[in-house]
Amino acid sequence: MSKNVxxxxxxxxxxxxxxxxxxxxxxxxxxxxxxxxxxxxxxNENNEDNGEEDPADxxxxxxxxxxxxxxxKNNEGExxxxxxxxxxxxxxxxxxxxxxxxxxSGAPDAEVxxxxxxxxxxxxxxxxxxxxxxxxxxTEPYETDEYPNGVTFTFTIKDGVKWHDGExxxxxxxxxxxxxxxxxDYPGVRYGPDFSGIIGMEEYNAGEADSISGIEIxxxxxxxxxxxxxxxxxxxxxxxxxxxxxxxxxxxxVAEMQEHDLVRKNPVGMGPFKVKQITPGESVxxxxxxxxxxxxxxxxxxxxxxxxxxxxxxxxxTGEVDMVDSFPTDQFVDNADMSNVEWLGQTDLAYTxxxxxxxxxxxxxxxxxxxxxxxxxxxxxxxxxxYAVDNNAVGEQFYNGLRWNATTLIIPPxxxxxxxxxxxxxxxxxxxxxxxxxxxxxxxxGDGIREDKEGNELTINFATMSGGxxxxxxxxxxxxxxxxxxxxxxxxxxxxxxxxxxxxRVGQAGxxxxxxxxxxxxxxxxxxVNPYGLYGPDQxxxxxxxxxxxxSELLEAGxxxxxxxxxxxxxxxxxxxxxxxxxxxxxxxxxxxxxxxxNNRVVNYTIERGANMGLHELGVxxxxxxxxxx
Amino acid sequence: MWKFSVRRIMIxxxxxxxxxxxxxxxxxxMPGDALSGQIxxxxxxxxxxxxxxxxxxxxxxHEQYARWIGGVIQWDFGQSFRFKMPVTELMGQRIENSFWLxxxxxxxxxxxxxxxxxxxxxxxxxLRDSLITGYSYLGFATPIxxxxxxxxxxxxxxxxxFPTSGSVTPGxxxxxxxxxxxxxxxxxxxxxxxxxxxxxxxxxxxxxxxIDTKQKDFILLARAKGASESRxxxxxxxxxxxxxxxxxxxxxxxxxIGGSIFIENIFGYPGMxxxxxxxxxxxxxxxxxxxxLLFGMAAVLGALLSDIILSIVDPRIRIK
Numbered sequence: 011m012s013k014n015v016x017x018x019x020x021x022x023x024x025x026x027x028x029x030x031x032x033x034x035x036x037x038x039x040x041x042x043x044x045x046x047x048x049x050x051x052x053x054n055e056n057n058e059d060n061g062e063e064d065p066a067d068x069x070x071x072x073x074x075x076x077x078x079x080x081x082x083k084n085n086e087g088e089x090x091x092x093x094x095x096x097x098x099x100x101x102x103x104x105x106x107x108x109x110x111x112x113x114x115s116g117a118p119d120a121e122v123x124x125x126x127x128x129x130x131x132x133x134x135x136x137x138x139x140x141x142x143x144x145x146x147x148x149t150e151p152y153e154t155d156e157y158p159n160g161v162t163f164t165f166t167i168k169d170g171v172k173w174h175d176g177e178x179x180x181x182x183x184x185x186x187x188x189x190x191x192x193x194x195d196y197p198g199v200r201y202g203p204d205f206s207g208i209i210g211m212e213e214y215n216a217g218e219a220d221s222i223s224g225i226e227i228x229x230x231x232x233x234x235x236x237x238x239x240x241x242x243x244x245x246x247x248x249x250x251x252x253x254x255x256x257x258x259x260x261x262x263x264v265a266e267m268q269e270h271d272l273v274r275k276n277p278v279g280m281g282p283f284k285v286k287q288i289t290p291g292e293s294v295x296x297x298x299x300x301x302x303x304x305x306x307x308x309x310x311x312x313x314x315x316x317x318x319x320x321x322x323x324x325x326x327x328t329g330e331v332d333m334v335d336s337f338p339t340d341q342f343v344d345n346a347d348m349s350n351v352e353w354l355g356q357t358d359l360a361y362t363x364x365x366x367x368x369x370x371x372x373x374x375x376x377x378x379x380x381x382x383x384x385x386x387x388x389x390x391x392x393x394x395x396x397y398a399v400d401n402n403a404v405g406e407q408f409y410n411g412l413r414w415n416a417t418t419l420i421i422p423p424x425x426x427x428x429x430x431x432x433x434x435x436x437x438x439x440x441x442x443x444x445x446x447x448x449x450x451x452x453x454x455x456g457d458g459i460r461e462d463k464e465g466n467e468l469t470i471n472f473a474t475m476s477g478g479x480x481x482x483x484x485x486x487x488x489x490x491x492x493x494x495x496x497x498x499x500x501x502x503x504x505x506x507x508x509x510x511x512x513x514x515r516v517g518q519a520g521x522x523x524x525x526x527x528x529x530x531x532x533x534x535x536x537x538x539v540n541p542y543g544l545y546g547p548d549q550x551x552x553x554x555x556x557x558x559x560x561x562s563e564l565l566e567a568g569x570x571x572x573x574x575x576x577x578x579x580x581x582x583x584x585x586x587x588x589x590x591x592x593x594x595x596x597x598x599x600x601x602x603x604x605x606x607x608x609n610n611r612v613v614n615y616t617i618e619r620g621a622n623m624g625l626h627e628l629g630v631x632x633x634x635x636x637x638x639x640x
Numbered sequence: 641m642w643k644f645s646v647r648r649i650m651i652x653x654x655x656x657x658x659x660x661x662x663x664x665x666x667x668x669x670m671p672g673d674a675l676s677g678q679i680x681x682x683x684x685x686x687x688x689x690x691x692x693x694x695x696x697x698x699x700x701x702h703e704q705y706a707r708w709i710g711g712v713i714q715w716d717f718g719q720s721f722r723f724k725m726p727v728t729e730l731m732g733q734r735i736e737n738s739f740w741l742x743x744x745x746x747x748x749x750x751x752x753x754x755x756x757x758x759x760x761x762x763x764x765x766x767l768r769d770s771l772i773t774g775y776s777y778l779g780f781a782t783p784i785x786x787x788x789x790x791x792x793x794x795x796x797x798x799x800x801x802f803p804t805s806g807s808v809t810p811g812x813x814x815x816x817x818x819x820x821x822x823x824x825x826x827x828x829x830x831x832x833x834x835x836x837x838x839x840x841x842x843x844x845x846x847x848x849x850x851i852d853t854k855q856k857d858f859i860l861l862a863r864a865k866g867a868s869e870s871r872x873x874x875x876x877x878x879x880x881x882x883x884x885x886x887x888x889x890x891x892x893x894x895x896x897i898g899g900s901i902f903i904e905n906i907f908g909y910p911g912m913x914x915x916x917x918x919x920x921x922x923x924x925x926x927x928x929x930x931x932x933l934l935f936g937m938a939a940v941l942g943a944l945l946s947d948i949i950l951s952i953v954d955p956r957i958r959i960k
Contacts, residue, residue: 103918104910106723113724197724199675199691202684268724286811290733291910293810313810318908321804324797330804510672510923518676519689550685 072343073411076603079355082616082623089613089629092310096635097125098317098331100338104291105316109277111252112187113198113268118316121335125296125312125625126174127279129251130165130184135620136425137246137537142622144171144179144280144303145251152236157209159571161240163249165233171303173255174284181233185225186256188235189214192222195265204248209236242573247538253280282307282626292316298626308614308629326351329635332609340478342605343410350636351607354617357423358604361416362532364399364488365596366392369555371520377548378555385470385527388463390449392594393435395528397445398495399488400437401599408480408487412605416598418587423619424539426576429584434591442495453496460496470499473515473529476506485530502526516553529553530599539583540569545595556595564589610636644951652940659936660712660929664705667928673697674721674923695721708929717930722922727930731912735934737807738911741904742896744827748835749892753842760843761850761881762873773847776840784837785902791833792906802829805908830907834899841895842885849881883953890946894939 099105105118111127114120132143139147145167152160171179188208191200194217206212210223224236237244255278262270272278277285282304283296293315298307317325319338323345325331333351346353368387369380386392401415417434420427435441446452450463462468470492474485485501492499502525507515515523516531531553533544542565543549547557564586573579590596606617611634614627675688696704711718717727760772796804803809807826812819853859854877862876901913908914912931919927 103922104914108724116722197691199683199687201687269726274725287813289806289808289810292806292808292908295811311811315806315810316908318805321792321797321908324804328797328800508671510670510676513676514671519692 073406074342074346075411076355076357076414079353079603079605081354081356081618082621083354083608083612083614084352085613086610087613087631089308089631090633091308093308093630093633094311094313095309095333095612095628095630096329096331097312097314098322098325098334099314100317100319100322100334100336102318107274107288107290108268109285109288110254110268110273112190112200112254113273115199122294122314123277123279124281125283125294125314126277126281126285126299127252128281130167130253131249131251132622133247133537133620135618136427137539137619139245139249139251140620143251144168145184151240157238159240160209160236160238161244162234162236163244164228165235167231167233168303169231170301171280172301173280174278174299175255175258176301177255177257178230179253179280180230180256181227182230183256184233184253185222185227186259187250187252187254188222188225190254190259190264190267191250193264195263197265197268200250204250207237207239207241207248209238240571240574241569242579243538243540243569245574246540247536282624283309283312286311302626304624304626307626323348326607326609327638329609329637332612332630332635333606333615335606337605337607339409339412339603339605340480342412348607348638350638351609354606354608354615355603356617356619357421358534358602359421359423359536360532360534360602361419361421361598362413362530362600362602363416363419363596363598364395365516365529365531365554366556366594367522367526367528367554368595369557370522370524371517371550371555373520376550378552378557380555380557385462385468388449389592389594390445391451392597394442394445394449394451394495395492395497396435396594396597397438397442398497399491399599402437404484404487405600408484409600409602413600413602416601419541419545419590419596419598420539420583420587421535421601424535426580427539427583429587432588432591435597439491439495446495446497451496458496459493459498468498470497470527471502471525472499473502473512473523473526474506475509475512475530477509481506488530499528517555518550520550522553522555541565541583541586542569545590554595556593558589558593560589561586561593645948648944648947652944655940656937659940660709660933661705663929663932663936664708665701667925667932668701668704670920670923672923674925676923708926712930712933718926720919720924720927722919722924722927727926730927731915731930731934734910734912734915737909738900738904738913740823741827741831741900741909741911742893744824744831745834745838745896745899746892748831749839749842752835753839753846756839757843757846758850758873758878761847761854764847764851769847772843776843779837780840782837784834784899785906787837788830788833788903788906791829791836795829802826807909807911826909830903830909833907834896834903838895838899841888842892845884845888846881849884850877853877853880887946887950887953889949890942890944893942893945897935897938 099118099121101118103116103118105122106114106116108114108116108119109123111123114123128144130143130145131139131147134140141147145165147163147165150162150164152162154160165181165184167179167181167184173179188205188211190196191198192205192211192215194215201215206215208222208224210219210221210225213219214222226234228234235249241248258272258278259267262272267273275288279285280303282299282302284299286295286297288294293313296312296314298310300306315331317331317334322334322337323341326334327348327350329350342353366386368384369378372379381387405411405414415436418429418432420429422428422430446460451460451468453459454461454465460468472485472489475481485506489499489501512529514521515526516529517523544551545556545561546552546565547562564582567573568579568582568586573582604617608615611630611632613629613631614623616623673692675692692698696707708718715728717731719725720727720730723730756772756775760769763769792804795801803826807823808819809822812822859872859876862872867876897913900911901916903909904911904913905917912934915927916931916935918924919931
């Protein structure tokens with residue numbers, strides 16, 4: 011009897027296991043089918059609803075283009091008075107809670123700060139400072155024997171700009187930020203050439219001076235800062251534009267500020283919303299700041315909470331969040347039909363690239379040293395590798411058109427600086443083979459793989475990062491493309507590298523792994539068009555370890571006194587982009603889109619760069635968010 | 641008894657020492673550091689280098705270890721690089737959440753396991769028993785991270801009965817009744833997900849113990865004296881069968897820690913497990929070492945607790 015029961019039980023268990031396994035399979039299969047089947051009708055619906063703003067492409071429903079996305083929310087209806095907006099901070103980590111511009115280091119914190127504090131200077135669409143923000147500025151040359159090319163900025167803070175505790179924002183608050191960041195005890199990462207370029211800052215930073223001689227508080231509302239060198243980059247992000255409330259911070263030692271409650275629990279800013287409550291790492295509740303200098307905000311309250319990328323779609327569909335700071339683009343295709351949101355999109359300030367290792371980093375001299383014996387030293391080999399890959403196909407196949415072929419190293423959002431006229435190598439395997447043949451990379455032993463110019467075996471070691479579903483197939487695609495023109499490229503160690511290991515070996519600390527010949531990386535460019543920090547001869551982040559006389563000359567000219575003339579600067583950077591296409595220390599592969607879903611009840615929202623619309627104008631048309639139907 | 645406990649505790653000291661060395665060396669061997677995520681053209685590499693020097697990350701490992709362990713003995717785990725606050729304070733925020741999660745999970749575990757274990761043992765080799773055993777084997781075989789995802793999807797998103805992330809609804813004032821209710825509400829689904837599939841050991845121990853006990857002579861005697869069936873089970877058998885459960889209570893803690901790492905990440909619940917995973921991927925050494933050490937200590941203490949309970953319960957295993 012009992013034996014039978016055991017047998018029965020065993021059978022039952024097996025059956026259950028099978029059922030479970032089948033369930034799993036069915037789930038995935040169903041999902042797959044759903045996607046394929048519902049995509050078309052869903053997109054048609056979209057067509058009816060939104061008219062021209064439909065992000066879907068007509069020919070292939072799974073292919074999208076950044077040009078089809080609007081940058082501003084289509085306002086449907088009038089905003090109600092007050093209301094609460096729920097904002098999702100998409101992150102697989104919590105926010106650290108260092109809620110001050112001078113001390114934060116993680117991107118999630120920046121997002122949290124952005125709601126309650128703001129920059130003293132706003133930027134326009136070319137990332138140049140304007141006079142629209144809380145402060146205005148003028149510049150005048152500063153010429154002494156010591157600093158013949160200096161420049162003095164005079165900032166005037168507008169009336170009515172107040173801290174959340176009601177105190178007016180003063181010149182000393184702004185100067186205080188410089189005093190904190192330049193202080194010898196300052197623990198954060200912000201201190202750099204932007205600060206040491208101020209007259210007297212280096213002495214102050216070394217502890218030799220009690221004040222910064224180049225910073226002068228003229229009166230309550232006027233601040234003067236004098237820089238040693240007049241450089242156009244100062245106007246495009248080179249000034250530290252964040253003030254901190256000196257009347258609250260003045261008695262706290264600099265080294266302890268970042269742990270203080272004023273940074274952690276009760277931060278005080280000057281933005282449209284003030285912090286009401288913080289649940290560490292999880293959420294922040296903001297309430298409106300009625301005395302905001304641009305006018306009383308529409309919304310009563312904003313609730314920000316951290317949403318894991320895995321559940322962001324559900325959170326948007328149920329209206330749990332009205333919008334998010336950034337949406338994982340790879341999930342867009344399956345959710346393009348979400349009926350309760352409008353998708354906004356723009357080109358991201360970033361590019362992906364393939365880099366060639368041409369030398370190493372000299373730690374003593376702190377500069378790059380090119381090595382003519384490197385495997386990748388011949389520019390023809392590099393050019394052929396560029397011709398061999400089809401980045402448009404990569405964009406379409408792996409990213410549904412939300413990434414696309416990149417041409418130059420200055421990205422299109424920089425407007426006129428981006429040189430769209432250059433003919434950059436695009437997919438042409440025959441051309442690649444021809445270049446290799448002419449350069450002497452021939453298949454000597456007839457195995458279908460080319461040898462190097464001396465006839466020795468040529469294996470190119472490729473380093474690339476893990477992360478996301480696409481990383482592995484993408485790496486394999488590139489390797490196959492190169493194999494198709496006869497080049498043997500192998501993943502270094504035969505696998506993808508984890509982020510930290512990757513950058514360690516590519517050389518973030520100067521210890522380049524000599525075995526790496528090529529690598530795939532990506533850069534966020536920030537708002538300054540100047541590429542010196544990534545390609546200058548004395549820059550650690552110049553990972554290809556490339557330098558040339560022409561390169562140094564152009565990069566310096568691009569940030570010289572003459573370059574205050576925009577046309578001159580544009581011309582220089584256009585030449586530099588051409589040089590990069592000739593020399594190919596790296597070649598850009600993909601530009602990418604950022605997509606932001608916004609609930610239909612939200613009005614007055616834009617992601618356009620340089621737009622004058624502020625968060626205080628943000629509103630909702632009804633108390634409850636729309637939910638997804640379908 | 642005391643002798644045993646003291647000796648048992650003495651053994652712990654070398655255990656903890658080896659553990660701390662292992663944790664520290666392994667953490668330092670990870671490629672990259674807390675600053676390698678800051679590769680940003682707007683941040684001056686020279687400044688990053690300076691910070692690395694200041695933090696002492698270039699010193700030989702034994703010097704760094706000595707500095708670290710010196711602090712640990714005084715319960716100072718150093719400064720979290722990422723959160724820019726003392727690790728002790730940071731863990732203080734998180735450990736509270738983890739504690740409540742573990743407690744509620746334990747309560748659920750016993751609420752589920754005890755009735756099922758008793759039924760299973762009392763009616764052994766019947767359909768009821770088979771079903772319960774089947775369930776416990778299923779729990780044993782199901783990976784917690786899959787099960788938790790399914791629970792989240794069904795009860796969190798499809799049915800919408802429970803919140804899907806966080807430990808409390810934003811905006812509630814700590815200390816109020818609503819705040820407390822919201823905390824509990826956020827706990828239920830993660831705790832239940834973990835409890836439902838970690839009960840198997842308790843169910844099985846209880847079942848076997850009851851089957852064992854009910855054939856003992858004193859039960860026969862109780863029956864012979866005319867005690868009712870419910871009295872026999874509730875007074876005589878159940879009490880005696882609970883002893884091993886109590887003894888394995890310490891080991892439950894280890895299971896809870898392992899489970900909480902998955903559960904907290906899936907449910908976006910800010911506790912120690914989530915902190916550990918994030919700190920590993922962002923190379924926040926001081927937090928990694930502190931959390932791992934604390935988890936290790938909890939496991940060692942759990943084993944100690946079990947041994948002590950066991951020695952009270954069963955005098956035979958006391959070390960002479």
